[in-house]
Amino acid sequence: MTKLAPVLSAHWDEKDSFTLEGYKRHGGYKAAEKALAMDPDAVIQLVKDSGLRGRGGAGFPTGMKWGFIPQGDNKDHYLVVNADESEPGTCKDMPLLMANPHVLVEGCIIACHAIRAKHAFIYIRGEVTHVARRMNQAIADAYAAGILGNGIDVVLHVGAGAYICGEETALLDSLEGFRGQPRLRPPFPAIAGLYARPTVVNNVESISAVPAIVMNGAEWYQSMGTEKSKGTTLYSLSGHVANPGQFEAPLGITLREILELAGGVRPGHKLKFWTPGGSSTPLFTDAHLDVPLDYEGVAAAGSMLGTKALQIFDETTCVVRAVLRWTEFYKHESCGKCTPCREGTWWLVQILRDLEEGKGTEADLAKLLDLCDNIMGRSFCALGDGATSPITSSIKYFRDEYIAHLTNGACPFDPVASTLFVGAGA
Ligand SMILES: Cc1cc2nc3c(=O)[nH]c(=O)nc-3n(C[C@H](O)[C@H](O)[C@H](O)COP(=O)(O)O)c2cc1C
Numbered sequence: 166m167t168k169l170a171p172v173l174s175a176h177w178d179e180k181d182s183f184t185l186e187g188y189k190r191h192g193g194y195k196a197a198e199k200a201l202a203m204d205p206d207a208v209i210q211l212v213k214d215s216g217l218r219g220r221g222g223a224g225f226p227t228g229m230k231w232g233f234i235p236q237g238d239n240k241d242h243y244l245v246v247n248a249d250e251s252e253p254g255t256c257k258d259m260p261l262l263m264a265n266p267h268v269l270v271e272g273c274i275i276a277c278h279a280i281r282a283k284h285a286f287i288y289i290r291g292e293v294t295h296v297a298r299r300m301n302q303a304i305a306d307a308y309a310a311g312i313l314g315n316g317i318d319v320v321l322h323v324g325a326g327a328y329i330c331g332e333e334t335a336l337l338d339s340l341e342g343f344r345g346q347p348r349l350r351p352p353f354p355a356i357a358g359l360y361a362r363p364t365v366v367n368n369v370e371s372i373s374a375v376p377a378i379v380m381n382g383a384e385w386y387q388s389m390g391t392e393k394s395k396g397t398t399l400y401s402l403s404g405h406v407a408n409p410g411q412f413e414a415p416l417g418i419t420l421r422e423i424l425e426l427a428g429g430v431r432p433g434h435k436l437k438f439w440t441p442g443g444s445s446t447p448l449f450t451d452a453h454l455d456v457p458l459d460y461e462g463v464a465a466a467g468s469m470l471g472t473k474a475l476q477i478f479d480e481t482t483c484v485v486r487a488v489l490r491w492t493e494f495y496k497h498e499s500c501g502k503c504t505p506c507r508e509g510t511w512w513l514v515q516i517l518r519d520l521e522e523g524k525g526t527e528a529d530l531a532k533l534l535d536l537c538d539n540i541m542g543r544s545f546c547a548l549g550d551g552a553t554s555p556i557t558s559s560i561k562y563f564r565d566e567y568i569a570h571l572t573n574g575a576c577p578f579d580p581v582a583s584t585l586f587v588g589a590g591a
Pocket residue numbers: 218219220221222223224225227247248249250251252328329330331332333334366367368369371372546547548
C-alpha cells in the first residue's frame with residue numbers, strides 16, 4: 166500500500182522546525198551551498214531530470230519553466246513565489262510556511278542562481294498576518310546569518326487579499342502596484358514578467374521541493390510517484406473527515422488510501438462527493454475513491470489534480486448548496502476585466518440561488534449549463550473556467566438532487582422549509 170512519505174513535512178512536528186537552528190540541524194542550507202557551486206544550467210537540468218511539476222495547480226514542469234528564461238540577455242531576471250493560496254479548500258502552502266519558512270528561502274536561493282536572478286519576491290495573501298510575520302522573521306534571520314544578501318535578495322510582499330492575485334499575471338500587476346488583473350499573453354512572464362523583465366513564477370511548494378532534489382538527486386525524486394507525476398506532494402484534506410490536515414505522499418496515492426490514514430469519513434457517515442484539487446476542479450463521488458491522485462489519473466477520470474485540496478462532503482451536505490456557496494465566491498472574486506466571467510458568474514449565482522430554494526424550473530438546469538458553456542474557454546483567465554467546474558460536474562452526478570429541490574419546492578436538506586428532510590439526523 167502507498168504510504169505517507171514526509172519530505173517537505175519531515176520535521177513539522179519539531180517545536181523549533183521554523184527556526185534557522187531547527188532547519189540547519191537537519192542539513193538546512195547545505196543544498197544552497199551545493200547548488201551555488203554548480204553551473205546554473207546544471208541546476209536547471211537537475212530540476213528538469215527530477216520531473217518536478219508545478220504545485221500551484223497546472224502541473225507545468227518546473228525545470229522547463231526555468232529553462233525558458235533567456236540567458237546572456239543582460240537584463241535583470243526575477244523569481245516570484247506565489248504564496249497567495251486562495252483556492253477554497255487549499256491549505257498546504259500556509260502550513261508549510263508556518264512549519265518551515267527556511268526551506269522556501271533556500272529554494273529561492275537555488276532557483277535564483279539557476280535562472281540568474283538577483284531578486285526573489287514572495288507574494289503572500291493579505292489575510293495571513295501570522296504567516297507573513299513568520300516568513301519575515303525567517304528572511305531576517307537568513308540575512309543576519311549572511312545566507313541572504315550576498316548577491317541574492319528575498320523580499321516578502323503582502324497582498325491585499327484577492328483570489329485573482331493568485332493568477333500569475335494578476336499577481337505581477339499587483340506586485341508592481343497596479344490593480345490585480347490578468348495580463349494578455351503572450352508575452353509570457355518568462356519573456357516579459359515583473360517590470361517587463363524575464364520572470365519565473367512558481368508556487369511555494371514547487372520552490373520548496375527544490376532543496377531536497379539538489380541534495381538527494383533527480384533519481385531519488387524520480388523514484389517516487391508515478392510515470393509522469395514524480396515525487397511527493399502535500400495533499401490537504403478538509404471537511405467531513407475524522408482527522409483533517411496535510412498529508413504528504415507520493416503522487417498517485419488514492420483518496421481511499423489517504424482517508425484510511427486520516428481515520429476515514431467522520432464516524433457514522435459516508436462519502437458523498439469531494440474535490441480532488443480545490444473548488445475549481447470538477448467534483449468526484451464515492452465512485453472515484455480509487456482514482457490515482459496524479460495529474461494523468463485525475464484528468465483521465467474527468468477532473469484535475471489542481472492544488473490537491475481534497476474537500477470531503479458526507480451525505481448530510483446539500484450539493485446544490487455547496488455549489489452555490491462556491492459560485493458566490495467566484496462571483497465575488499471575479500476581477501471584472503472580462504465580460505464572460507464578470508456577468509456570467511453573476512447570472513450563475515442568481516439561477517443557482519433560485520434552484521437551491523426550490524424556486525426554479527427544470528429549464529434552469531439547461532440554462533445553467535448553457536451559461537457555463539459560454540464562460541468555459543471564453544473568459545480572460547482560468548478563474549471563469551474554474552467557476553463552471555463544480556456546476557457542470559454536480560449536475561452530471563447529482564441531477565436528481567437538483568430536481569428534488571424543484572419538486573420539493575425547497576431544499577430537501579433544510580429542516581425548516583422542507584417536508585422531505587434528508588439531512589443529518591433525518
Ligand atoms: C484564479 C487563479 C488563482 C490562482 N491562485 C494561485 C495561488 O494562490 N497559488 C499558486 O501557486 N498558483 C495559483 N494559480 C496558478 C498560477 O497562475 C500559476 O500557474 C502558478 O503560480 C505557477 O506556479 P507552479 O508552476 O509552481 O505551479 C492561480 C490561477 C488562477 C487562474
